[in-house]
Amino acid sequence: AQKVTQAQTEISVVEKEDVTLDCVYETRDTTYYLFWYKQPPSGELVFLIRRNSFDEQNEISGRYSWNFQKSTSSFNFTITASQVVDSAVYFCALKGPGGSEKLVFGKGTKLTVNP
């Protein structure tokens, strides 16, 4: 069975601090896909990144970076120099091989960035 664990329920930081959101996953598939989504108070899930299991390169996009480590089944998300607009609930999700249907989500981490 597939499972995603986001152990941090809530995180509160002060603007400009760096913050890392943890994600640990479980799967028996050798091919899989990992995602991060952002959910602001409006409710819409905003896609941030997709990572394939065969590509362990870390990725940086502006203030966002992702650290994928298959050895520890982790896919952590770091926001550098956080801003108030980063306040949201962040979800990590897992999907099986191509043609597989569903995304399996973690319970989310609520990030609050205070001015």
Added chain:
Amino acid sequence: ETGVTQSPTHLIKTRGQQVTLRCSSQSGHNTVSWYQQALGQGPQFIFQYYREEENGRGNFPPRFSGLQFPNYSSELNVNALELDDSALYLCASSAGQIQYQETQYFGPGTRLLVL
């Protein structure tokens, strides 16, 4: 914005009633997935439709049913509403079976309250 639209945005029903939620997928996408997100939880997969056929179903009872139309828009129907059906219902569209195009893009959701 993703181009995925949902209607209505909010809905209030009473226990035992039936409800229909609607979703228009992003242009070029032939797959629609539905998720239920209870308060404080991650989204849970309900089912997916690919080219008008159901392509996988989560752990939801048969009173949750769906349709996909030739233009790839979709409906989620819930019969005999229960109080626990109160949730945010999210629709996501994706390009289906095309490799590297399986990222699901979400709409703004429909908030359903069952009294």
